[in-house]
Amino acid sequence: MWTDTHCHLDAPEFDPACAAAQRDEARARGVAHCVIPAVERSNWDTVRALAHRLGDAYALGIHPLYVPQAQDDDLDALDAALTAQLGDPRLVAVGEIGLDFFVPALTEPAMRERQTHFYRAQLRLARKHGLPVILHVRRSADALLKGLRELPPGGGIAHAFNGSAQQAQAFIEQGFALGFGGALTFEPARQLRRLAGELPLNALVLETDAPDIPPQWLYVPAAERAAGVAQGVNHPRELPRIGAVLADLRGLRADELARATSDNARRVLPRLAALA
Numbered sequence: 001m002w003t004d005t006h007c008h009l010d011a012p013e014f015d016p017a018c019a020a021a022q023r024d025e026a027r028a029r030g031v032a033h034c035v036i037p038a039v040e041r042s043n044w045d046t047v048r049a050l051a052h053r054l055g056d057a058y059a060l061g062i063h064p065l066y067v068p069q070a071q072d073d074d075l076d077a078l079d080a081a082l083t084a085q086l087g088d089p090r091l092v093a094v095g096e097i098g099l100d101f102f103v104p105a106l107t108e109p110a111m112r113e114r115q116t117h118f119y120r121a122q123l124r125l126a127r128k129h130g131l132p133v134i135l136h137v138r139r140s141a142d143a144l145l146k147g148l149r150e151l152p153p154g155g156g157i158a159h160a161f162n163g164s165a166q167q168a169q170a171f172i173e174q175g176f177a178l179g180f181g182g183a184l185t186f187e188p189a190r191q192l193r194r195l196a197g198e199l200p201l202n203a204l205v206l207e208t209d210a211p212d213i214p215p216q217w218l219y220v221p222a223a224e225r226a227a228g229v230a231q232g233v234n235h236p237r238e239l240p241r242i243g244a245v246l247a248d249l250r251g252l253r254a255d256e257l258a259r260a261t262s263d264n265a266r267r268v269l270p271r272l273a274a275l276a
């Protein structure tokens with residue numbers, strides 16, 4: 001039984017008419033649970049409805065890449081949505097929230113400040129509603145950790161983690177698991193593979209980040225994309241194969257890794273346990 005702790009199944013890359021059949025395909029391969037994080041106010045209803053339709057879980061939040069178009073009252077709307085849905089067992093976290101200091105337009109001083117405002121406000125909402133958080137971490141681990149120390153939300157997941165061993169340890173000390181996915185299937189990603197192989201097993205969760213972060217077997221190099229070949233679309237059905245790569249790196253059987261990472265997901269997202 002595998003758990004995909006991060007997949008955007010509402011993304012435009014996926015045809016809603018095929019969503020159930022594609023989800024069944026993943027389930028047939030052993031993917032028991034998917035967590036669908038939201039990215040902005042306009043998709044909160046969509047991810048909630050999709051999670052119910054597919055028998056999965058969801059999170060509500062404002063993603064840092066959507067902060068430029070977010071309005072101040074979206075935070076009040078998020079508070080209201082969390083209040084309204086708190087009784088829904090499929091709501092498992094506040095997310096996807098965080099900081100992105102990679103995208104150039106988001107690193108301007110005013111936009112850094114606005115991202116930080118939305119991040120801290122959403123940490124406060126997670127604390128208010130007693131929910132863990134799903135964090136987007138890109139060139140921002142230290143700034144995110146500063147927020148967690150000041151406004152600890154009681155754990156969650158640092159998704160698509162690609163930082164240092166010290167940063168990993170600091171997230172673990174804050175009650176977080178680290179999300180690993182398709183990036184570790186690339187042999188040149190030596191530092192990431194070493195980290196995934198050496199971190200304590202109880203700190204790891206798996207994710208696809210579908211439709212993004214395609215594993216090596218779906219990846220289309222830039223030159224081919226320029227020639228018109230489409231990038232492969234990632235999906236939770238790829239999770240067991242990604243998990244098998246991680247199991248190999250750690251010298252475990254795939255079923256042992258599946259059980260451990262699913263247990264970890266239920267520990268850091270406690271409401272998932274009630275769905276199982």
Ligand SMILES: [Zn+2]
Binds near residue numbers: 006008096209
């Ligand atoms: Zn995401």
